[in-house]
Amino acid sequence: MALSMGSNNRPVRVLQFTDTHFFRDESGKLLGVDTASSFKEVYKLAREQFGTPDLYLFTGDISQDETEESYRRMVNAVSDAGAPCYFLPGNHDRRHEMRRGLLGDGSPFKTDRQIIVGKWQIILLDSLIEGAVGGRLESGELEFLQKCLKERPEFYSMVCLHHHPVEMGARWLDQIGVENGSEFLNVLDNASNLRALLWGHVHQQFDQRRGAYKMMATPSTCIQFKKKTDDFGIDPLPPGYRWIELGADGTVVSEVMRTDKVARGLELSSAGY
Numbered sequence: 001m002a003l004s005m006g007s008n009n010r011p012v013r014v015l016q017f018t019d020t021h022f023f024r025d026e027s028g029k030l031l032g033v034d035t036a037s038s039f040k041e042v043y044k045l046a047r048e049q050f051g052t053p054d055l056y057l058f059t060g061d062i063s064q065d066e067t068e069e070s071y072r073r074m075v076n077a078v079s080d081a082g083a084p085c086y087f088l089p090g091n092h093d094r095r096h097e098m099r100r101g102l103l104g105d106g107s108p109f110k111t112d113r114q115i116i117v118g119k120w121q122i123i124l125l126d127s128l129i130e131g132a133v134g135g136r137l138e139s140g141e142l143e144f145l146q147k148c149l150k151e152r153p154e155f156y157s158m159v160c161l162h163h164h165p166v167e168m169g170a171r172w173l174d175q176i177g178v179e180n181g182s183e184f185l186n187v188l189d190n191a192s193n194l195r196a197l198l199w200g201h202v203h204q205q206f207d208q209r210r211g212a213y214k215m216m217a218t219p220s221t222c223i224q225f226k227k228k229t230d231d232f233g234i235d236p237l238p239p240g241y242r243w244i245e246l247g248a249d250g251t252v253v254s255e256v257m258r259t260d261k262v263a264r265g266l267e268l269s270s271a272g273y
């Protein structure tokens, strides 16, 4: 548990960056895109548009090559963050290398998975199955979620993970979401104060309400996937990020913002990534 603010009524301000896909080498590219440069543009835009948030969320696929050095490059890229950065793993991450690379003296990255801030708790879940593309919430994760929800009923909750727990309407993507998504949603649907559910992985914007909570997915800071297609495809949309304001009365206001150009070098005809 971490970060606590006074009992004032201002919203908790969050910036989410997802699927940054960093490499160890400066020449590393994903489908023609220099992922670190693309992230830097998105990060700069976010700081210009939104200022310094109360906290940052990195919702997985921070690395593409699973190296400790790729994570250190991320630490360098956000050295002026000015607020704590929280993270969870995606299918392209490796837990051990991620922790070793992101954490340490002078790094803004923190390990907390239950963040208490203002009138809110933000719960970070690990849906990674190492070696697999799809994800799963193991029983330990579901127990952790239930424990957080139960012990802090007076706080509104936002739950974050990498993989999508609901169908996105794209055949190839829907095979690589959370494999026990319905079990997970059953826990969430029974939570009294859940107001937001946030993920990455799908490299596209998604905003939909489900009962009392808002479900949100966010574009990657590098390449975007075509929506609602049977097979993998690249969408020529610019990279982006999401800002979220978590109100003291439980309201959630959020918007996806994008740069004005498609990531430089993008290869549109790729058959996979």
Ligand SMILES: [Fe+2]
Pocket (backbone or CB within 6 Å): 019, 021, 061, 090, 201, 202, 203, 220
């Ligand atoms: Fe990704």
Ligand SMILES: [Fe+2]
Pocket (backbone or CB within 6 Å): 061, 090, 091, 092, 162, 200, 201, 202
């Ligand atoms: Fe992913």
